[in-house]
Amino acid sequence: MLQGKLQYLHRFPLHASVDFQMKFCFPHLLLPFLFVIVNLLPLAIGDLNSDKEALLAFAAAVPHGRKLNWNPATPVCSSWTGVKCSQDLRNVIYLRLPGVGLSGPIPNDTLAKLDSLRILSLRSNRLSGNLPPDILSLPSLHSLFLQHNNFSGDIPTSFSRQINVLDLSFNSITGKIPQTVQNLTQLIALNLQNNSLSGSIPNLDLPRLKRLNLSYNHLDGSIPSSLKKFPNSSFIGNTLCGPPLNVCFPVSPPSPSPSPFPPPSEVPQNQSSKKKLALGAIITIAVGGTVVLFLIALILLFCFFKRKESDDGAMPKVKSSGGGRSEKPREEFGSGVQEPEKNKLVFFEGCSYNFDLEDLLRASAEVLGKGSFGTAYKAVLEESTTVVVKRLKEVIVGKKDFEQQMETIGRLGQHPNVVPLRAYYYSKDEKLLVNDYFSSGSLATVLHDNIPQTIKSPEAALAWWNSVSFF
Structure with missing residues (x-):
């Protein structure tokens, strides 16, 4: 029987068995x-x-x-x-x-x-x-x-x-x-x-x-x-x-107070003299209370005017001269105001960013540079979005004028060689500008890093400047 099976297998060549497997086994x-x-x-x-x-x-x-x-x-x-x-x-x-x-x-x-x-x-x-x-x-x-x-x-x-x-x-x-x-x-x-x-x-x-x-x-x-x-x-x-606040005290039911009127059998005969004494004490207490209330009102009025004078005479804030002080960029993006209407950035048309001032406050930041109008920070948001935040300082301007200036700057951002302004934030104490971040650095860095070392005179620098184009 085994010999018969072997003879049956020898009838098919090797390539025929492979074709058989490809046709019948592979589809399965x-x-x-x-x-x-x-x-x-x-x-x-x-x-x-x-x-x-x-x-x-x-x-x-x-x-x-x-x-x-x-x-x-x-x-x-x-x-x-x-x-x-x-x-x-x-x-x-x-x-x-x-x-x-x-x-x-x-x-x-x-x-x-x-x-x-x-x-x-x-x-x-x-x-x-x-x-x-x-x-x-x-x-x-x-x-x-x-x-x-x-x-x-x-x-x-x-x-x-x-x-x-x-x-x-x-x-x-x-x-x-x-x-x-x-x-x-x-x-x-x-x-x-x-x-x-x-x-x-x-x-x-x-x-x-x-x-x-x-x-x-x-x-x-x-x-x-x-x-x-x-x-x-x-x-x-x-x-x-209760902890961590004040300790809770158990509330006990009020004890019955004794009757203020003695029974008729215990009323003394000199009741009329005590009534006169009680009436005099009431008048004295009323007059004394009126005087005390008048003195308290006078003291409060004096404190109010004193405080108003101190507020009116307070000196305005001046620009600090401590140039060596290190800044905390992450905490200086905003004034800490948490009301909903004061916690919003104003985005320009066409901006695809999706964050607000609270996201900027939580973002990791580093100082990019300082200028005459403020300090620039590189902020990395939660979703790896990187922007540049310019914190303006010593800029005293009304909200309407500030918004008009921002609209003008926003229109300048349509030029191909100008970094567009994406958003801004205005409050009485804080003014922020948000731009795109470019890893190639600032214009000053590009200029200073590309001037050849062989240039030694202003005339040579001017000739080199006229011969190159950065844009």
């Missing part, structure tokens, strides 16, 4: 790979298309001041402002739109369809209405930044279990802090300051919680012992007690 090996490509590729494209439709629906429903540059004909992951996708380009994972003028409520079934969204930042806008519960419960959401808006209503009770940063500060949120916050075991930072929250604080015994701010609400009661490790600034502006 390719079938699983073809199945994966045919079935999973449409799913990947479908996920990104779903995210694209959700973003377009959001942009169409929510008015916005600056152009988002969300063109349906351009790639979502590479050209849409504030959008970042996963490495396989299948889903949108980051959406950052701070200070772009968004207003009104967030409609349902828009951003809530971004199932893979990890970071959502809509801070420093004019969004209003209730907090969208479908966004707070996104399964992949890690960080949510909705501060400096006009949200109202209660905080939803359903959260993503993956969330580690929740910032709802500077809104008009009411109600109580939900008890379900205790279940957010991954929470690192919770910021609810400057709202209208009421009631007591839940026992937030969260192992990873590092930053907490509940200040300036209407919270009352005692602070849970699990939160006594946080500073006083986390709880001020409420009616709270």
